[in-house]
Amino acid sequence: QSALTQPASVSGSPGQSITISCTGTSSDVGAYNYVSWYQQHPGKAPKIIIYDVSDRPSGVSNRFSGSKSGNTASLTISGLQAEDEADYYCSSYTSITYVFGTGTKVTVL
Amino acid sequence: EVQLVESGGGLIQPGGSLRLSCATSGFTVSGTYMSWVRQAPGKGLEWVSVIYSGGSTYYADSVKGRFTISRNNSKNTLYLQMNSLRAEDTAVYYCARGGRTLSWFDPWGQGTLVTVSS
Numbered sequence: 001q002s003a004l005t006q007p008a009s010v011s012g013s014p015g016q017s018i019t020i021s022c023t024g025t026s027s028d029v030g031a032y033n034y035v036s037w038y039q040q041h042p043g044k045a046p047k048i049i050i051y052d053v054s055d056r057p058s059g060v061s062n063r064f065s066g067s068k069s070g071n072t073a074s075l076t077i078s079g080l081q082a083e084d085e086a087d088y089y090c091s092s093y094t095s096i097t098y099v100f101g102t103g104t105k106v107t108v109l
Numbered sequence: 110e111v112q113l114v115e116s117g118g119g120l121i122q123p124g125g126s127l128r129l130s131c132a133t134s135g136f137t138v139s140g141t142y143m144s145w146v147r148q149a150p151g152k153g154l155e156w157v158s159v160i161y162s163g164g165s166t167y168y169a170d171s172v173k174g175r176f177t178i179s180r181n182n183s184k185n186t187l188y189l190q191m192n193s194l195r196a197e198d199t200a201v202y203y204c205a206r207g208g209r210t211l212s213w214f215d216p217w218g219q220g221t222l223v224t225v226s227s
Contacts, residue, residue, distance in 0.1 A: 046146075048216075052210055052213075057215065093211045096159075096167050097159065097167050098144065
């Protein structure tokens, strides 16, 4: 049950696109299309932004998109906005249990 | 409207026990999977436990044998019984409802802080 690996921080200017990687193993990310992404602002509960690798819940901006290749999933935020500054976590189903990523702090310059 | 409200957190001495509750409304806890996720101060999210609709329960290695997840269907409430608490269990504990697939949790409660310290 080792945490999925994410970069500690990613930054970008308003309007730019950034991508956050989430690397797991063939037992979690690589095994299932059950990868999700969460956005967490300081002092708030996490909020789902991507599920099943690339699906967006209703109400989530289409500036957020997800993908997966092998054991690595990715979250792309396009048209970066000030409100996107937050912590982002990936998560994967691992056959009856779950694992989260180490988290990435996104800074809007 | 779907809502989850945690309670039961507080200051507890090492070795002590605490039971967290997650009162829900707007859905049936027994009809989906539910999880507890924790976040130590200034740290990332850590999955703790899940209870599936059929009643099966599973735990992170870090809490296995010490924590027990359960639910009361008549009260529509999720619980986390925490025994033999350690300093490293200090965290905000969130309950979260499972999504339409096995992939996601939504929504999450506001969290309840557990502090293990002498």
